[in-house]
Amino acid sequence: MVAGAGNETTGRLIGWIGSILAKNPDQRRELAADPLLIPNAVEEILRLEPAGPAIGRYVAADAEFHGTTVPAGSALLVLIAAANRDPRRVPDGDRFDIHRDIRHQLAFGYGLHFCLGASLARLEGRIAMAELLKRFPDWDVDWDHAKLVSTSTVRGWESLPLIVGSSVPVA
Template identity: 45%
Template sequence: MSQQVAYSPFDPEVMADPYPVYRDLRDHAPAYWSPEASSWVFSRYEDVSAALADPARYSSASGIFPTPPGVDMTELFLPMLIMSDPPRHTQLRHLVSKAFTPRRIAGLEAHIQTLVDDLLDQTPEAGPWDFVSGFAGPLPAIVIADMLGVPREDRDRFRTWSTTLIQSNPTRGEFGAGLDAAAALYDYFAAFLAERRAHPQDDLMTALVQAEVDGEHLPEEELLGFCLLLLVAGHETTTNLLSNSAVIIAQHPESQRQLVDNPNLVPAAVEELLRFDSPVQGLARTLTRQTTLHEQTMEAGDTVLLLFGSANRDDHAFPDADHFDIHRAPERQVAFGRGIHFCLGASLARLEARIALMALLTRHRDWDVDLDSSIRLRSGPIRGFASLSFQ
């Protein structure tokens, strides 16, 4: 292992630009021990993909985010789908997947188009504005709030809670703020679930309350875990996909021109945008048995951080991977994961991104961003912006 390689998912410099460090990891330390994250780190596409496809060896039940020594994710949050293994994972995913069928997602297209147009109608025609608060944040928050059945007027509170949760960096003693945000979300949804039990509606919250597994309704803690996951994952990924995309396209004017001239390139471009700067940079797993990889022996119980962002920049999987190419069509990118935990909302995120980018390319044919006036998220696993100056 090269003595020059050093990686911590909580390092601000890494958050600002992780890709040079990822290349060092892939080249010199593909199975790297990070003391700051108290976990092994996999950076190559082949290794990340293999781990995602092997949930029996790489368990999700002990947490999916890297944490410093002494921090136990399972003690901090209520049970949720993304932090479970079969057979319970299989049962729960079957329930919630009914809300994300291709037919249901396709049926949202006109609704999303209207939301996109309405939000852009409210943005300035000239001069800088905050792309996150004015567009990328509200759009997916409204969509998931409508699906859940919660009032739209609460979306700003949801956005604040969600952003606080994902930005609570445990190495800076900020985890308390994230836990307070999670508690606020749990309290909100507990009251809302009680209301839906008394007054059922045609929405996802009612469906979850009424759902049964083996003849029994879901326990309250699993219902609350579902709500937290659907809210946070349901809009954070899309918000950051849109924000990252706005930056990448602005930095590649020739690609921007081609997309303006040929909107049919947008769906493939969305896949390349996901690959090039993945909104979720990585998630963790826990080994269930001793494993040796790249001459490193890892013990049962060790945490392994799977770097999606690095895997998507691996030249062995994507030639010239550090080059942004809207004609690439990278079907194998792992921005949404793979296997049994493949992101349930992937098709919804893709639909929202496609509609949003087409509208932006129509209304703002040659937009620019001011990164000096923008603020990046301070989150290890999530890559995006807290604010983005757009003009």
């Protein structure tokens, strides 16, 4: 359980770091220049592209959500990825912004089953981002060969070839 929950998810997080920072070269350069911005940038990536975009629940007792009763015995899919961009809570939620004031995001779930490995996952994300930026401050993605996949639990890059060094086109 811990091996599965701890590997696929953080692997996807690191893939999202690669793709999102490739698409946002100005913010990537800001991060390379000031590593103190990295923890909030990791949080913003978790908000924008949570590695597990949905979680399932079995409804044990009738429950009311926004005026609708979901009867006991139902299967319920909770869309974390949509909630993380809910315009009632997150202004301009489709935009990536490493300076965003993130009060609360749901990539690690909520309540009783809140992710056991959240602190470790955040640490892994910070280290991966910091080391990548240190070694290769500029990169792009070979989008023709990038492959996005979803499983029943995670969504992310199965393949994300990066172009690094002097061959990176200047954005």
